[in-house]
Amino acid sequence: MTETKAAAGEQTPIIFLDDIHVVFKTRTGSILHPNKVHAVNGLTLKLMPGETIGIVGESGCGKSTTANVMCGLQAPTSGHVYFKGIDVTKRTADQRKTIGRVISVVFQDPATALNARMSVHDQLMDPMNVHKVGTKQEREARVKELIEMVGLPNSVLGALPGQLSGGQRQRVAIARALSLKPDAIIADEPTSALDVSVRAQILNLLSDLKKELGLSMVFISHDIQTVRYISDRIIVMNGGQAVEQGKASEVFENPKDDYTRLLLGAAPSLLHPDLGK
Numbered sequence: 001m002t003e004t005k006a007a008a009g010e011q012t013p014i015i016f017l018d019d020i021h022v023v024f025k026t027r028t029g030s031i032l033h034p035n036k037v038h039a040v041n042g043l044t045l046k047l048m049p050g051e052t053i054g055i056v057g058e059s060g061c062g063k064s065t066t067a068n069v070m071c072g073l074q075a076p077t078s079g080h081v082y083f084k085g086i087d088v089t090k091r092t093a094d095q096r097k098t099i100g101r102v103i104s105v106v107f108q109d110p111a112t113a114l115n116a117r118m119s120v121h122d123q124l125m126d127p128m129n130v131h132k133v134g135t136k137q138e139r140e141a142r143v144k145e146l147i148e149m150v151g152l153p154n155s156v157l158g159a160l161p162g163q164l165s166g167g168q169r170q171r172v173a174i175a176r177a178l179s180l181k182p183d184a185i186i187a188d189e190p191t192s193a194l195d196v197s198v199r200a201q202i203l204n205l206l207s208d209l210k211k212e213l214g215l216s217m218v219f220i221s222h223d224i225q226t227v228r229y230i231s232d233r234i235i236v237m238n239g240g241q242a243v244e245q246g247k248a249s250e251v252f253e254n255p256k257d258d259y260t261r262l263l264l265g266a267a268p269s270l271l272h273p274d275l276g277k
């Protein structure tokens, strides 16, 4: 399939989710579906090179389960996952290597994403050591490059995560996510745990990095205004399904689905007032 498309001149998506379903067994479920939850219900999406897709929806709509499928943390009940044209649905050891090379994840809470006992320097070195990237000298140079990329001074390299502010910790988590030069970043609510003023800085940093490095990104948030600020394309999820997909400007200016209208009219933005104007 991929080769045919490549031959036709069409770019291969970085991530292609093809009709993904994830069903969890539970003790409760709904009247129609007792003892199970259909967390993702027939989701298809393509993340193209250099593109940022925003996934938005209320709590329980299936955003994190979708993110986990993309990271290889959750196997789909049915459907297929392709990374740069390679089927990684079964998450075999080789397929996991492909997943690890292509994407990195930035989680909501940097405090739990980072190792509390490891210095910033060692956290940045760790993925490169594990994947045996370059020589020791090259890895040291990369650590300095990474810390600069995320706007932190070299002096933080000796610090432990607990000695840094929330915003600084998220910068370190972003630097670590970039250490292996991934094609794409999955950012799952990366600003939700931060102070409002810091949210704007981290969003700007992600926005600058994706431009500078030509990164693709999946940005997941329950705040539609935050998603709007950073995304080229938006997917609105409700009940495990994509109820609306389109260019960010079109979804905002001309929402087609009632649920999207509801989200747009609902809660005030969590975004810093200086952004998204």
Ligand SMILES: Nc1ncnc2c1ncn2[C@@H]1O[C@H](COP(=O)(O)OP(=O)(O)OP(=O)(O)O)[C@@H](O)[C@H]1O
Pocket: 024, 025, 026, 037, 038, 039, 057, 058, 059, 060, 061, 062, 063, 064, 065, 066, 222
């Ligand atoms: N491991 C699990 N076992 C059973 N049900 C689950 C599991 N993980 C998620 N669910 C259920 O699947 C549905 C989708 O959850 P998911 O966490 O993907 O939504 P979400 O949009 O990310 O919500 P939130 O923003 O609150 O994390 C919810 O009904 C949730 O209770």
